[in-house]
Amino acid sequence: MNKLYSALIFLCVSSLALAQRPTVDSLNNLLSGAQNDTARMNLYYNLGQAYARVNMDSSILSLNQALEYAQELQLKGSEVSISDWLGYVNLSVKDYPNTLTALTKGIEIAEDSSAVKYTSGGVLSERERISRLAVMYHRLGNLYYYIGNTNEQRKYYLKAREMAIQSLDSGTIRFSEAMLADYYLQVEKPDSALIYAQNALYISNKIDSGETWTFALLGRIYLQKGELLKSRSYLQKALVEGEFEVGYQGGIFLTLAELTYTTLDLDSALTYAKKAATIFKNRRLQNEREESYTLISKIYDKMGMPDSALVYLRRSAVLKDSLITEEKKNLMAFQNIGFGQKYKVQELEKEKIETKAEIRTYSLGAGIAVFLIVALLLFRNNQVRRKANAVLGEQKKNVEETLVELKSTQSQLIQAEKMASLGELTAGIAHEIQNPLNFVNNFSEVSNELIDEMKDEMSNGDVDEAKELANDIKQNLEKITHHGKRADAIVKGMLAHSRSGKGEKVLTNLNALAEEYLKLAYHGLRAKDKSFNADFKTDFDPDLPKVNVVPQDIGRVLLNLINNAFQACADRSQRAEHEYKPTVTIKTELTANGQQLIAISDNGPGIPPDIKDKIFQPFFTTKPTGQGTGLGLSLSYDIVKAHGGKLEVESELGKGSTFFITLPT
Numbered sequence: 001m002n003k004l005y006s007a008l009i010f011l012c013v014s015s016l017a018l019a020q021r022p023t024v025d026s027l028n029n030l031l032s033g034a035q036n037d038t039a040r041m042n043l044y045y046n047l048g049q050a051y052a053r054v055n056m057d058s059s060i061l062s063l064n065q066a067l068e069y070a071q072e073l074q075l076k077g078s079e080v081s082i083s084d085w086l087g088y089v090n091l092s093v094k095d096y097p098n099t100l101t102a103l104t105k106g107i108e109i110a111e112d113s114s115a116v117k118y119t120s121g122g123v124l125s126e127r128e129r130i131s132r133l134a135v136m137y138h139r140l141g142n143l144y145y146y147i148g149n150t151n152e153q154r155k156y157y158l159k160a161r162e163m164a165i166q167s168l169d170s171g172t173i174r175f176s177e178a179m180l181a182d183y184y185l186q187v188e189k190p191d192s193a194l195i196y197a198q199n200a201l202y203i204s205n206k207i208d209s210g211e212t213w214t215f216a217l218l219g220r221i222y223l224q225k226g227e228l229l230k231s232r233s234y235l236q237k238a239l240v241e242g243e244f245e246v247g248y249q250g251g252i253f254l255t256l257a258e259l260t261y262t263t264l265d266l267d268s269a270l271t272y273a274k275k276a277a278t279i280f281k282n283r284r285l286q287n288e289r290e291e292s293y294t295l296i297s298k299i300y301d302k303m304g305m306p307d308s309a310l311v312y313l314r315r316s317a318v319l320k321d322s323l324i325t326e327e328k329k330n331l332m333a334f335q336n337i338g339f340g341q342k343y344k345v346q347e348l349e350k351e352k353i354e355t356k357a358e359i360r361t362y363s364l365g366a367g368i369a370v371f372l373i374v375a376l377l378l379f380r381n382n383q384v385r386r387k388a389n390a391v392l393g394e395q396k397k398n399v400e401e402t403l404v405e406l407k408s409t410q411s412q413l414i415q416a417e418k419m420a421s422l423g424e425l426t427a428g429i430a431h432e433i434q435n436p437l438n439f440v441n442n443f444s445e446v447s448n449e450l451i452d453e454m455k456d457e458m459s460n461g462d463v464d465e466a467k468e469l470a471n472d473i474k475q476n477l478e479k480i481t482h483h484g485k486r487a488d489a490i491v492k493g494m495l496a497h498s499r500s501g502k503g504e505k506v507l508t509n510l511n512a513l514a515e516e517y518l519k520l521a522y523h524g525l526r527a528k529d530k531s532f533n534a535d536f537k538t539d540f541d542p543d544l545p546k547v548n549v550v551p552q553d554i555g556r557v558l559l560n561l562i563n564n565a566f567q568a569c570a571d572r573s574q575r576a577e578h579e580y581k582p583t584v585t586i587k588t589e590l591t592a593n594g595q596q597l598i599a600i601s602d603n604g605p606g607i608p609p610d611i612k613d614k615i616f617q618p619f620f621t622t623k624p625t626g627q628g629t630g631l632g633l634s635l636s637y638d639i640v641k642a643h644g645g646k647l648e649v650e651s652e653l654g655k656g657s658t659f660f661i662t663l664p665t
């Protein structure tokens with residue numbers, strides 16, 4: 001397995017961030033004059049970061065001090081930042097247990113977004129919180145690198161990248177891409193590494209930062225790929241970029257040493273390797289130092305200087321030995337960390353998964369509950385609807401039955417009305433026929449007698465007298481013919497009336513029709529009630545053109561209206577008003593807009609305003625039972641409407657009423 005440079009490089013990056021920070025001395029001075037614990041905490045924190053460049057032990061001490069203040073002051077945001085730094089410093093001195101403790105603590109707090117507050121009292125912005133989490137997950141990945149667990153290492157790098165992307169912070173994203181590139185370099189998958197490194201380079205160029213690291217990374221990737229020219233070019237670029245960044249230079253020099261060793265440029269290789277070794281020595285980076293000694297030994301060996309080679313091989317062996325002992329110690333200590341701590345991160349993960357599962361379970365439960373409630377509501381609704389439907393069904397049945405009853409009653413009543421009007425008609429007809437029949441009978445009898453007389457006169461030889469009598473008889477016969485024909489017309493009219501409703505429209509003179517029905521109505525009423533007496537007048541427009549109507553139907557309308565008019569008059573006359581002269585008037589007229597108007601007026605009691613709207617409704621009647629069906633006006637209304645006309649009423653109480661029939665010509 002190849003060496004991972006990320007931890008090393010990250011160490012350099014972090015040191016880089018310190019470039020602008022105050023020195024240890026100035027901080028120590030400030031510390032002695034600090035006013036309160038918050039100020040002290042901040043100073044220890046800054047001191048810890050400043051020491052990280054020169055003395056790791058002092059750095060750890062200061063940071064632990066800062067952490068104590070932060071915990072006391074309950075400044076969670078500060079706790080996160082300090083823990084992160086503690087993780088970083090402890091890891092760079094390979095103190096794995098403390099690295100894990102610090103990072104676990106930092107991650108635990110930072111995961112709870114609500115708890116995190118900055119030292120200044122301000123809330124750690126969501127973006128800063130996530131960026132910080134990304135960094136800590138990276139460090140955790142680095143820790144697992146040292147422990148030799150590449151699976152965990154990759155897992156936390158990917159987790160860090162996920163966080164970085166969430167943070168939308170280009171610097172953090174670039175960093176996580178570079179870390180993954182490092183990882184793939186470490187597991188000797190340079191092609192995968194190249195993809196991540198190119199991502200990192202793209203972002204570096206965009207934000208104009210982190211180029212040194214990315215160039216160094218690309219140099220190592222191309223070295224691994226065997227593309228030495230490209231590798232050298234990137235490494236030189238890295239050197240130029242990172243001229244003043246001592247931290248970076250160790251790694252770059254070591255890679256350059258490897259590269260020149262490969263190309264057998266042994267002098268350069270030796271120079272680079274020694275430069276690297278010095279830097280690593282100063283920075284107490286024992287692993288890297290050991291690695292550079294091994295390389296130097298190999299170079300001397302290739303140079304044909306076995307003594308020097310041996311010296312460095314020994315140095316390397318001593319370092320390796322102490323490293324192995326230290327590593328063992330560290331690893332042992334790591335193994336010995338309490339179960340709770342060691343697996344805290346895993347637990348955190350597990351907890352998260354469990355929480356998710358819980359949420360899912362609760363959601364499912366809630367979903368089922370909602371479903372049940374909805375189902376229950378639907379079921380209830382359904383039942384209510386069913387009940388309502390049953391009630392509605394019952395009501396519908398009742399209504400239908402009522403409707404059937406009503407229809408039969410209606411047809412009975414219509415029949416009754418027809419019979420009634422037929423009755424009235426028959427009475428009128430009977431009277432009308434009776435009259436000519438009387439004439440016919442009388443004239444025949446008289447003629448019979450006259451013939452006997454004529455016979456006698458002829459026997460007597462009085463021819464003149466006989467001739468006189470013959471003339472009388474002739475006149476009588478003419479009268480008989482006249483009245484016979486009259487009766488014939490009446491019978492024909494009656495037959496026509498009996499066919500009413502099915503009749504065809506014929507051109508009709510409304511004056512004649514009105515006259516005929518006026519007489520029929522009058523005599524009908526007179527036939528029923530001998531005491532009935534009323535005057536009637538006609539005011540016919542002689543120029544009224546014939547109109548296309550069904551005469552029987554319009555006749556029925558006239559009969560209804562005239563009957564009503566006479567009955568109204570009769571009503572009033574019964575109240576024995578002295579000077580009351582019951583009169584019904586029928587007037588016809590051609591209106592200005594060419595319509596035919598028949599107005600039937602009476603001087604009866606008039607129609608009370610409150611029933612005026614109801615009189616055209618079927619079955620509305622104010623007459624005593626048996627006398628009125630309440631259908632006359634409604635039928636009349638329908639007939640007139642069927643002819644395209646209008647039936648209207650005007651009435652004044654105590655003065656009388658007028659019904660207007662308007663028909664289109």
Ligand code: ADP
Nearest residue numbers: 564565568615621622623628629630631632633
């Ligand atoms: P009916 O004559 O059998 O009562 P109608 O439909 O012909 O049925 O008339 C309905 C009602 O209108 C009558 O009962 C009466 O109250 C009122 N009515 C109709 N014509 C007149 C009129 N000329 N004068 C006063 N009231 C009338």
